[in-house]
Amino acid sequence: MNHVETLRSDWQRTTTPDRLDSSTHSTGLLTVEDLSVAYTSRGVQRQAVDQVSFTLDRGETLAVVGESGSGKSTIAQSLIGLLPAGGNVTSGTAHLGDPADALDLLQLRDQSMRPIRGRRIGLIPQDPSNSLNPVRTVGWSVAESMRIHRRGDKRTRLRRTLELLERVGIDDPQRRARQYPHELSGGQRQRVLIAAAIALEPELIIADEPTSALDVTVQRVILDLIDELRTELNASVLFITHDLAVAAERADSLLVLHQGAVKERGPAQEILTTPQDDYTKRLLSNAPSLLSPPVRRPVPETDPEFVVVDGLTHRYKSGKSSFAAVKDVSFTLARGSTHALVGESGSGKTTLGRAIAGFHAPSAGSVTVGGVDVASARKRPEFRKQVQLVYQNPYGSLDPRQSVGEIVGEPLRNFGIKDRGERRRRALLELERVALPEETADRLPRELSGGQRQRVAIARALVLRPDLLVLDEAVSALDVTIQAQILSLLERLQQELELTYIFISHDLAVVRQIADTVSVLAAGEQVESGPTETVFNSPEHKYTRALLSAIPRPRKTPAGP
Amino acid sequence: MSSVATVLTRSRKSQTGMSLLRPSVLLAFGALLVSVSWALAPGLFTSYDPIANVGPSLQAPSAEHLFGTDSTGRDVLSRVIHGARETLTGALMAVAVGFLVGTAMGVLSGSSHRSVDEVLMRIVDVLLAIPSLLLSLSVIILLGYGTVNVAIAVGITSIAAFARLARSQVVQVSRSDFVEAAYGSGGSFGTVLWRHILPNSLTPVLALAALQFGSAILQISTLGFLGYGAPPPTPEWGLMIAESRDFVATAWWLTTLPGLVLVITVLATNRLSYAIQARRNA
Numbered sequence: 036m037n038h039v040e041t042l043r044s045d046w047q048r049t050t051t052p053d054r055l056d057s058s059t060h061s062t063g064l065l066t067v068e069d070l071s072v073a074y075t076s077r078g079v080q081r082q083a084v085d086q087v088s089f090t091l092d093r094g095e096t097l098a099v100v101g102e103s104g105s106g107k108s109t110i111a112q113s114l115i116g117l118l119p120a121g122g123n124v125t126s127g128t129a130h131l132g133d134p135a136d137a138l139d140l141l142q143l144r145d146q147s148m149r150p151i152r153g154r155r156i157g158l159i160p161q162d163p164s165n166s167l168n169p170v171r172t173v174g175w176s177v178a179e180s181m182r183i184h185r186r187g188d189k190r191t192r193l194r195r196t197l198e199l200l201e202r203v204g205i206d207d208p209q210r211r212a213r214q215y216p217h218e219l220s221g222g223q224r225q226r227v228l229i230a231a232a233i234a235l236e237p238e239l240i241i242a243d244e245p246t247s248a249l250d251v252t253v254q255r256v257i258l259d260l261i262d263e264l265r266t267e268l269n270a271s272v273l274f275i276t277h278d279l280a281v282a283a284e285r286a287d288s289l290l291v292l293h294q295g296a297v298k299e300r301g302p303a304q305e306i307l308t309t310p311q312d313d314y315t316k317r318l319l320s321n322a323p324s325l326l327s328p329p330v331r332r333p334v335p336e337t338d339p340e341f342v343v344v345d346g347l348t349h350r351y352k353s354g355k356s357s358f359a360a361v362k363d364v365s366f367t368l369a370r371g372s373t374h375a376l377v378g379e380s381g382s383g384k385t386t387l388g389r390a391i392a393g394f395h396a397p398s399a400g401s402v403t404v405g406g407v408d409v410a411s412a413r414k415r416p417e418f419r420k421q422v423q424l425v426y427q428n429p430y431g432s433l434d435p436r437q438s439v440g441e442i443v444g445e446p447l448r449n450f451g452i453k454d455r456g457e458r459r460r461r462a463l464l465e466l467e468r469v470a471l472p473e474e475t476a477d478r479l480p481r482e483l484s485g486g487q488r489q490r491v492a493i494a495r496a497l498v499l500r501p502d503l504l505v506l507d508e509a510v511s512a513l514d515v516t517i518q519a520q521i522l523s524l525l526e527r528l529q530q531e532l533e534l535t536y537i538f539i540s541h542d543l544a545v546v547r548q549i550a551d552t553v554s555v556l557a558a559g560e561q562v563e564s565g566p567t568e569t570v571f572n573s574p575e576h577k578y579t580r581a582l583l584s585a586i587p588r589p590r591k592t593p594a595g596p
Numbered sequence: 597m598s599s600v601a602t603v604l605t606r607s608r609k610s611q612t613g614m615s616l617l618r619p620s621v622l623l624a625f626g627a628l629l630v631s632v633s634w635a636l637a638p639g640l641f642t643s644y645d646p647i648a649n650v651g652p653s654l655q656a657p658s659a660e661h662l663f664g665t666d667s668t669g670r671d672v673l674s675r676v677i678h679g680a681r682e683t684l685t686g687a688l689m690a691v692a693v694g695f696l697v698g699t700a701m702g703v704l705s706g707s708s709h710r711s712v713d714e715v716l717m718r719i720v721d722v723l724l725a726i727p728s729l730l731l732s733l734s735v736i737i738l739l740g741y742g743t744v745n746v747a748i749a750v751g752i753t754s755i756a757a758f759a760r761l762a763r764s765q766v767v768q769v770s771r772s773d774f775v776e777a778a779y780g781s782g783g784s785f786g787t788v789l790w791r792h793i794l795p796n797s798l799t800p801v802l803a804l805a806a807l808q809f810g811s812a813i814l815q816i817s818t819l820g821f822l823g824y825g826a827p828p829p830t831p832e833w834g835l836m837i838a839e840s841r842d843f844v845a846t847a848w849w850l851t852t853l854p855g856l857v858l859v860i861t862v863l864a865t866n867r868l869s870y871a872i873q874a875r876r877n878a
Contacts, residue, residue, distance in 0.1 A: 394776070419782040432773040436795050445791070446781035495781065 063134075064271045065091040065114075065239055070127035070141070072109050072118065072295075083109045083122070085295040091239070096265065096272040098286035098303070100279055100318075102514035106295040107275045111241050114140055114273075115156055116148040131155065131239065153180035157232035157270075159261070161244040163224035167216040174200075174212030177231045184235060199230040203260060222253035229260060236268050243275045250379035251541065255585040258285055277514065279322045280544070283307050284587035291315050321519035323544035332530070334372040334551055338405075341370035341535055342391070342503060346400035349386050360386040363400070364561045366554055370405075370502070371529065373536040375550035375567070377543060377582070383559040385507055388539045392424040392505040404503055416449065423496035427508035429488035433480040433495075439466070440476030443494045450499065465494040468531075469524060486517035490524070497528065505537045510545060522549055543586055547571055555579045624867035631861050634680035644674035646831045654847050664849040666840060670829075676854050679831035683858075686747040686825075687812040693751025694812075695805050698758025703797075705759070706766030707789060717763070720756045728753035732815065736824050743832075746825045750815045754808050761804055765797035772796075803872040810865035817858060833858050 072084040084106040091097045101107040112118045114129055130137035131151070143151070152158075160166040167176050177196045181187065187195065193212075200208035203226040216224055225245060232240060242261060246254035262285065265272050276282050282289055282303070289306045291299040291314065298312045310316045349361040361383040368374045376384040390397045391404075393413030402409040404422055412418040426432035433442055443465050444458035452458055463473055469490040480488055489509065496504055506525070510518045526549065528534055540546050546553060547567055554564040555578065562576040574580045634641055644650050649669040650661075657664045663672035705716035723731070735749035769775060770793055778788045813833075819825050820834025828835060833854050840850030 392780070394780070416782040416784075419780060424777070424780055426773045426777065428773060432777050434774045434778070434792050434796065437791075445778065445783070449782035449784070449787065492777075495777070499781065 063090040063130075064093045065129065065131050065273070066137070067110075067114075067129045068127055070110065070113065070129060071125045072106070072113050073123055073125050074121050075123065076121050083295050084113070086127070087290075087292070087295075087297050089290050089297075089300055091271045091273060093238070093271055094265065094269050095288065096262075096274055096286045097288050097290060098274040098276055098282035099290045099292055100276060100282045101292035102277055102516065104294070105292040107277075107292050108243055109295075110292075111158075111243050111273065111275055114241065115152055115158060116140065116143060116145065150184070153237070154184055154235045155237050156239045156241060157235070157237035159225075159229055159232045159240065159242040159245045162248050163221050163228055164216075164248065166228055167224060169216055172213050172215060173219065173227050176216075177212070177227060177234060180231060180234050186235065195234070196230075199234055200227070202264075203227070203230045203233075204256075205230070221249055222257065225249060225253075225257050226260065229257070229264070233264055233268065233270075236270075238268075238270055239273065240265065240270050241273045241275070244277065245274075246281070247277065251543070252379065252581055252585045254281075255587075258587075261285075278587070279318060279515065280587040291318065317516060321516045323515075323519075323522075323542070323548045334369050335533065336369065337533075338370035340367050341405055342368035342374070342537070343403045344368075344387075344391065344400070345402075347387065347390060347397050347402060348399040349383070349390055349395070350398040359398075360559050361390070361397075361556075362559045362561075364554065364556070365400075366552070366561075366564050368535060368537070368552065370535050371533045372551040373529070373538050373549055375538040375540060375546040375553040376556060377540060377546055377553055378556035379541060379582075381558070382556040384539050384541075384556050387556070388505045388507050388537055389424070391503075391537055392422050393418055394424070419446070419501075420450070420499045421501055422503045422505065423499065423501040424505045424507060425489075425492050425496050425509045427511055429485055429492055429512065430480075432492050433488060435480055437479075438476065439471075439478055439480070439483070439491050442480070442491060443476075443498055446495060446499045461498060462494075465498045466491075468497065468528070469494045484517075485513055486521060489513060489517075489521055493521075493524070493528070497532070500532070501534075503535045503537065505539070507539045508541070509538075511540065511542065518545070525549065543571075543582060555582065618871070620867060621871045624864035624871075627860050627864040628868065631680050631684060631857070631864075634677045635684040636681075638674075638678045638681060641677050642671065642674040644671035646670065646675045646678040647829045650674075654843065654850075656847070657849050657853075663853045664847065666836075666847075666850055667843060672836075672850065672853060675831035675836055676833070676857050679833050679836060679854070682743060682826060682830060682832040683813055683816060683834075686743055686750075686816045687809050689744070689747035690750035690754065690812040690816065691805050691809050693748055694754030694758050694808060695801070697751070698755040699762045699798075699801055701755065702759040702762025702764075702801075703766050703789070703794070706763040707770060707785075707793065713763075716759070720759045723753075723756040728815070729818065732819060733824065736819065741824055741827070743826045743830075746816055746819050747812075750812050750819070753815070754812070757808070758801065758804060762797065762801050765800060766793055769793050769796045800873065803869050806865055806869035806872055810862040810869070813858065813862055813865075 068088045070084055070087045071082065074081050074083050087110060089097065099107045099110060109118070109122065112122070113124050118124070124141050127141060129140040131140055132138055138151070140151070167173070174193070174196050177199055178192045181192045181195065186192065196212055197208045200211060205211050205223060205226055211219070219227065240261070245261065246257050249257060258281065261272060264270070274282065274286055286303045288301060289299070289303045290297060291306065291312065293314045298314045299306055299310065306315060307319070310319055345365050347361060347364045348359060350357045350359050364387060366374060376387055378384045389395060391402050391409065393409045396410045396413065407418070407421070440459055440462050443462035447458045447461060459476070463476060466473065466475055471487060471490050471494070475483070475487070480491070483491065510521050513521060522545065525536070529536065538546065538550055550567045552565065553567045553570050555562050555570065555576065557578045563570055563574065563579045570579065571583065574583055647670065650671050651665050651669050653665060653667050653669040655661055655665040661671050661673065663676060666672055701716050701720070705713040731753050732749035735752055736745055739745040739748065775788060775792050778792050816825065817834025817837070820832045821838040823838065825835060826832045828839065836854045837851050840847070843850050
């Protein structure tokens, strides 16, 4: 991590005590003052960004941190003049370049903005699977900005494209340049997009959530790459993220945004160690941390073998070939405890969770829940009173045409409770249990926020009083403050109802917070299993170690080693 | 119900109502309302008998006879108004046949075993392979002439479209998490189908029904024009246009005015159909 060391000294060199005073800074590349953006829809104006000011120095990384709806992407979009329809900059300036000949980006019309985009400002978009033209080769996409800005002739452009692909770590650039996006993995696609963004060596790179769609080990490599390129090109990076841990690891300074307004800004180190604003404090305390493991209450010892998974294998067949998504996984789980299934996408963790919940029969091996064999019981309705599944996406798991009261009451209806009043009474009871107000019962899912919807999904799962809940990435789609609320709700419910959880997640920090025991899955194999603290503190398998070391952590204090 | 909830439900209704209150939609709705009331109570709109001679033949439109008179001296407007019943009930029956049979086939094939799906979809392929006019003519020749038979024949030609759309909707909705969650909370196949899959798949099928209503009017009139529908002197729009085609050069109103009414009605149903779709997508 040599480049990080160099960068840090860089940063210290440029750091002055009056760092927060944006107006008097001389090395600033981008100076934004009083930026306000409003969206108008159906005649109603909504303030998305409210008087935001910041300075980005040459060679510096500034992270804009905020939850969904905080306006962080809107800031980036207004800088490159690509606000969606209905969005308008209502005030402010954004000067790019040396003070002598700085350009106000917000004053530029589309025509004069075009020479800036790609040449002086490069954008790394959020979702690598959607951001490349599917009918064009990868090489074509990388060369696009050179073509638009008429750089070189066809031959030099091709040479430069191959150079760029090699630089961002694409193996065999000759061959890859002729391939189409669907032939590349998510990480490779993000590398291609980075190559396209730096093709004309821009002085400012805007990275809008560049890794939030990627696995944690891939995320690390991509973030390293962005860091390296920044030093090489002496570019500045405006890094937009919801992930405080990523921001803390990669940024020199932070801008914490909440509902469009700046809550706090300054050197990353300072904000992380001594946050001044209440919202920042809340954000920091809600972010699940690997540094301070939470204290778990002891597991009740009523039934140490409540869930037994024994040699479970699941194959997907297509025609004559078959593919083992889960290979020979075994673990036991005590009643009232939480077992986490951890792995990256494609590791088989969801397939395993669904086999435990009885949604498909395993190809080999067995699962017993409370002494009942799942494979033989899974078709009986009674089994559903014992095991329930909570889905990742709270937007897709609730029927959009039913009211919340009907959704929560429906399982009761399936089990012969005909009386509407009785169902409603019990639905209200469950809603109260998950801390939703009574009037929620008459609302439709689309009138609720993501966190509220996930509470409704949990209430629906609980209304039958199951013993085991399979939580499939149940908090992954939520903002960190909401995530913390749902996690503490899950812990409270576990105590109240003596629930047992199978917690499926890719997020190790969350897992450490909630799980008693953990299984790490890689390509369908259970590479490691045991008590959470043991696995986290002394991982034995190299994959587990790779996963753990890929997790972003704040940079150590400059005084440290 | 608490006051907060009532306010919420009210605002929800006014919001979804928005797209249905556009001027063009209101206009279309008005046009349909007129033709439907003609069909329900023709006596309120005209005092002339549609099949009796009420004046000299081939009179141009005048204050007395707004649409003029035809070759045998019958009032054209009165015939158009009375013809609405013939045409609209026919179209309604045709859509009902297509909608009920087609949706049932589609839902069945989208939700049952693959072998059932294969058989039903191949039947649909066969229906789609035959041009719709040829198909409806063949059905009429099997069943015999007459308004009801024409409606059934036209309905049969639209079964394939309904079946395909319903199937694709059912397949799509069946894959969603909330359907699996419903099975997961102990729901049986029938209850999940009735409570979740059907309500969430039917909106586009209903929009197609509105669209088909317009094209059924056209098809019934086409068959009437060819002489397979109601026998003369029944006032049916297609038949009226057919009967007066010899006078196109001398008496323009005989073909133009009933034709205009026909076109306006069809356009109005199409506009309503799009409005239903747009509301669903909003």
